[in-house]
Amino acid sequence: MEVEQVQTKEQAQQKENKPLLMAGPCSVETREGLLITAEQLKDSGIEYFRAGIWKPRTRPGQFEGVGAKGLKWLNEVKEKYGFKICTEVANFKHVYDALRNNIDMIWIGARTSSNPFAVQEIAESLSGVDIPVWVKNPINPDLGLWIGAIERFKKLGIKNVGAIHRGFSVYQKDKFRNPPKWQIPLGLKKEIPDMPIIVDPSHITGDNKLVSEISQMAFDLAFDGLMVEVHYDPKIAWSDAKQQITPTEFIDMVGNLKFPKSIDIEKNSIDDLSTLRSEIDLLDNEILGLFQSRMEMVKKIGKIKKEKNLTIFQNDRWKEILDRSIALAKSRGLSERFAEQVFKAIHQESIEHQTRIIRD
Ligand code: PEP
Ligand code: MN
Numbered sequence: 001m002e003v004e005q006v007q008t009k010e011q012a013q014q015k016e017n018k019p020l021l022m023a024g025p026c027s028v029e030t031r032e033g034l035l036i037t038a039e040q041l042k043d044s045g046i047e048y049f050r051a052g053i054w055k056p057r058t059r060p061g062q063f064e065g066v067g068a069k070g071l072k073w074l075n076e077v078k079e080k081y082g083f084k085i086c087t088e089v090a091n092f093k094h095v096y097d098a099l100r101n102n103i104d105m106i107w108i109g110a111r112t113s114s115n116p117f118a119v120q121e122i123a124e125s126l127s128g129v130d131i132p133v134w135v136k137n138p139i140n141p142d143l144g145l146w147i148g149a150i151e152r153f154k155k156l157g158i159k160n161v162g163a164i165h166r167g168f169s170v171y172q173k174d175k176f177r178n179p180p181k182w183q184i185p186l187g188l189k190k191e192i193p194d195m196p197i198i199v200d201p202s203h204i205t206g207d208n209k210l211v212s213e214i215s216q217m218a219f220d221l222a223f224d225g226l227m228v229e230v231h232y233d234p235k236i237a238w239s240d241a242k243q244q245i246t247p248t249e250f251i252d253m254v255g256n257l258k259f260p261k262s263i264d265i266e267k268n269s270i271d272d273l274s275t276l277r278s279e280i281d282l283l284d285n286e287i288l289g290l291f292q293s294r295m296e297m298v299k300k301i302g303k304i305k306k307e308k309n310l311t312i313f314q315n316d317r318w319k320e321i322l323d324r325s326i327a328l329a330k331s332r333g334l335s336e337r338f339a340e341q342v343f344k345a346i347h348q349e350s351i352e353h354q355t356r357i358i359r360d
Helices: 009-014 031-040 069-081 092-100 116-125 143-155 183-191 201-205 208-220 247-256 273-308 315-331 336-359
Strands: 020-024 048-050 084-089 105-108 133-136 161-165 197-199 225-229
Touching: 020 247, 031 069, 031 247, 048 069, 048 225, 069 084, 084 092, 092 105, 092 116, 116 143, 133 143, 143 161, 143 183, 161 183, 183 197, 183 273, 197 208, 201 208, 201 225, 208 225, 208 247, 273 336, 315 336
Parallel strands: 020 048, 020 225, 048 084, 084 105, 105 133, 133 161, 161 197, 197 225
Antiparallel strands: none
């Protein structure tokens, strides 16, 4: 794939839909490490070099970023390699530090996008400043909340707003750390067709082996580019070690990705048959993922039944599941017959899985 540096979606389209690429480590760790990653990315074709300075961590006591001193190191990267530099901001103090230190773009992280007060505060602190702002989706799968966060910036006069799709958190992890639920970013594309939307395959997958699969999916669905976490030695990274890829892997991946020129969902109208069909395919894939998670649970229960010497089939429990599912299906406009057939098939499959465990 040929890569060209672009700034806005309009320019991207003029230049035959070349993708917008952003890459860099999850976090700034040391000045030396940052410069090594940047040096190895110098011929990668990226427009933006990304790195987190303030890291929103799930539990206290984890590495929470090097803070404002890292902005100076990012500026060294900018001077030496000519990349634009960007970082995540989560409050107005971060905004002031970023602006004072010539950051070219700021992004709003997924935890912050979920909080309208925080987004509003950041948007107000940018008043009168013309800096591109990219808004990650909120961690919960709520298209309205994502659109609301984007609107807060637009309303306060920020012209250059983009969106970054990074998947949605779930309690039970499946193949992906943050499953992509593609119908949500496709919905965003439909609601705000002029806005560029790029995909962050690193936080979606949580797994360096899956990054290229999701990146290709992003291009197949006509998203405008990628933000990828890249570290010169991922295994020693201070945050998100499992999902980062090396600069060489990034360059190879980009070279192998296909960026289809003709697909343009918003021009051909999102309602056309092929788009709807691809949404159906995505939903079917999600349904299968849920079946897979259900069977994992069933196997755990099978092990307990084996230990405690219980029967696999328990009539009361089966009746309860069937009645509950039929009632729930009806409340969702699905027929009783359909619910019964689906749940009988699921039950049969579950019994087969547990029988294998008990006979093992
Ligand atoms: C990040 O990009 O490093 C980050 C913290 O991402 P997210 O807000 O998507 O979790
Ligand atoms: Mn990260």
